[in-house]
Amino acid sequence: MGEPTLHPKLIEILNFGASKKVKTGLVTNGSTLVAKVVPKILDSLYGTIVASHMTPTEETYPIRGKVGLSWDRYIGNIQLLVVEYMKRLANGEDPQNEIELRIMVTKGTPSNVNIIESTDEVRAILDEWVDFTAGVERDLGMAPFHRQEPKISDLLQEKDHESTKYRLQRGIDLVFWKAFTFANTRVSDDYDLQENKETIFCERPFEDFGVLWNGDVTLCCMDYDGQLKIGNIQDESIESVIQGDAANNLRASMLGRHPLPPVCQTCKAKPVKRD
Known part of the structure; x- marks a missing residue:
């Protein structure tokens, strides 16, 4: 967990996964997607690289906090990822990976930040990336990609979808995500958390390993x-950790055999907007 591109053996890990045909989802905040890193990742990754573009404008970028990276460098890194991928397409390669640029939509959610709230904002971001991608196509001498005209309200998540994809180019998607509240730790002050006393099953302890x-x-x-x-994992093997008492008790709490841990109780509470 954390920023995977900081791992000193990342490329070795990706190559091993690719050799076993294990699809990997690499989620990055984009801070280290520089010229010496991006080609290595694209050459090694078998799966999808997700660039977290949750704050997609210079105005919303400060919401990330003090990240030590200017907006120009950040957006330049994301653009570099797209350009390097498209170079491979232009050369006739068939990449073993895809790119998702993930955008956060906050309209109609209990999130404590406002990032994308209107169809005009969605259209502006979409046009920006369509224009950028089309420009790269021209620079590389590629045939124009046939992009569909989207229904903007769908991208704004006015329907009950967690995410909606828009294809910018073969293997490159702009993904509009409905904002989440990080286990209800970032809920707007306009909402109260309604405790759910019933046992609520969560699949995470059965599927996740962080x-x-x-x-x-x-x-x-x-x-x-x-x-x-x-x-x-510095004290015991992965096998013993995931089969140990602590892991089994956590899973049992999802089945009503133990009380839910406090952090899970908060996560499973329901944000209710005040009248």
Whole structure:
């Protein structure tokens, strides 16, 4: 968990996964997508690289906080990823991976930030990326890609979808995601969290396996602080961690055999807008 491109053995890991035909989803904040890194990732990754473009404008970029990276460098990194991928297409290659540029839509959600709230904002972002991609096509001498005219309201998530894709080029999608609240830790002050006393099943402890920076293991992709720690891979094997008492008790809590941990209770609460 964390920024995967900082891992010193990332390329080795990606190559191993590709050799076993294991599809990998690499989610990055884009901060390290520089010229010496991007080609190596595209040459090694078998699967999808997801560039978190959740704050897609210079005006919304500060919402990320003090990240130590200027807007120009950040957007330049994302654009570089697209250009390097399209170079491979222009050369007749058949990439073993795809790109998703993930945009956050906050309209109609309990999120505590406002990023995309209108069809005009969606249209502006869409046009920006269509124009950029078309420009790269011209620069590389590629035939224009046939892009569909989307229904903007669908991209704004006015229908009950978690995400909607728009294809910019073969293997490159702009994905509009309905904003999530990071396990209800980032809910607008206009909402109250309504406790759900019933047992609510969550598949995460049965499917997820996350290793934090210090080796702590958690079974939830939202548990960045390790509140659900079930062990540490520096002290024991992965097998013993995922089969240990802490892991089994956490899974049992999802089946009503133990009380839900506090962090899970918060996550499973329902945000209710005040009258």
